[in-house]
Amino acid sequence: MKKSIAIDMDGVLADVEAHFITWYEKEYGERFSKNDLKGKTEENAFPKKGMVKKFASTKGFFSTVPVMDGAVEAIKELQKNYEVYIVSAAMEFPQSLVEKRSWLSEHFPFIHWKNIIFCGDKSVIGTDIMIDDHLKNLDYFNGETIMFTAFHNIDFDNHTRANNWREVLKILKSLEKF
Numbered sequence: 001m002k003k004s005i006a007i008d009m010d011g012v013l014a015d016v017e018a019h020f021i022t023w024y025e026k027e028y029g030e031r032f033s034k035n036d037l038k039g040k041t042e043e044n045a046f047p048k049k050g051m052v053k054k055f056a057s058t059k060g061f062f063s064t065v066p067v068m069d070g071a072v073e074a075i076k077e078l079q080k081n082y083e084v085y086i087v088s089a090a091m092e093f094p095q096s097l098v099e100k101r102s103w104l105s106e107h108f109p110f111i112h113w114k115n116i117i118f119c120g121d122k123s124v125i126g127t128d129i130m131i132d133d134h135l136k137n138l139d140y141f142n143g144e145t146i147m148f149t150a151f152h153n154i155d156f157d158n159h160t161r162a163n164n165w166r167e168v169l170k171i172l173k174s175l176e177k178f
Contacts, residue, residue, distance in 0.1 A: 002083045004127035006117075007075070009088040009100060011133035012148045013108070014065040020045070023055050037151035045151060056092075062099035067107050070165035075108060077169060085127060086111060089137070091120035131168060135159075146171055 010016045017034055024046055025031050037045045042052045055061050078084050086104060090096050097118055104111060117125070122137040130141045133150035138159050146168055147159035162168040 002081060003129065004083040004085060005078060005129040005131065006085050006087040006122070006125045006127040008130075008132040008134070008137065008148070009086060009090075009104075010065075011150045012131055013068055013071045013075075013086070014062075014103065015068045016065055017151060019061070019065045020052060020055060023061070024048070024051060027051070027055075034151060038154050039151070041152050057095065059095060060099070062093075062096045063103055065103065068165065072107065074165035074169055076110065078172075079110070082129075083115070083127075084111065085115045085117055085125075087117045087119065087122060087125055087130075089120060089122055090118040129172075131162070144175065 007013060017037065021032050021034070021037075028048055028051075030047070032046065043049070045052065075084060086108070088100055090100055100118065101116065104116060119125075122130075122132070123140045125141070127143060129144040129146065130138060131146045131148055132138050132141075133148045133153055135147070135153060135156060135158070138145040138147055145159045147153055147156070147161050148168070149161060149163045160171055162171055
């Protein structure tokens with residue numbers, strides 16, 4: 001029987017950092033880089049307060065997020081040895097459900113709809129491994145955790161860190177779980 005992996009969407013499969021930066025520049029005319037955001041929370045990453053929630057609540061935001069480098073190839077590789085589930089806490093922004101489902105169909109058409117889980121609280125997820133960028137999901141997970149690097153988690157080291165998909169695959173191989 002294959003081990004199971006829960007993989008987050010935003011910040012792991014979908015490069016929401018780059019997308020927020022692009023939308024912010026378009027809306028407010030100010031340019032930021034990913035380095036400018038390091039160590040900040042989502043609430044204080046940008047000078048205009050509330051813009052993260054504003055953009056995340058805007059129609060079209062989630063359907064146009066760029067794919068994280070290496071994600072498609074990595075997921076295909078993982079599916080050879082793991083039961084892969086895409087897990088997104090999408091309930092906070094209900095309009096994102098349709099957009100996220102469509103985005104997955106476009107960029108990851110090889111993921112069966114039965115392996116897509118939209119929820120409000122990831123603490124109910126019982127896979128063997130979780131790959132996520134948020135401590136709020138990883139800290140309460142009972143299995144192995146891999147923290148995908150994001151600007152908001154850069155100052156934390158209480159989970160195995162992966163900076164990209166190549167590192168995720170390397171970590172899993174080193175754990176002899178691959």
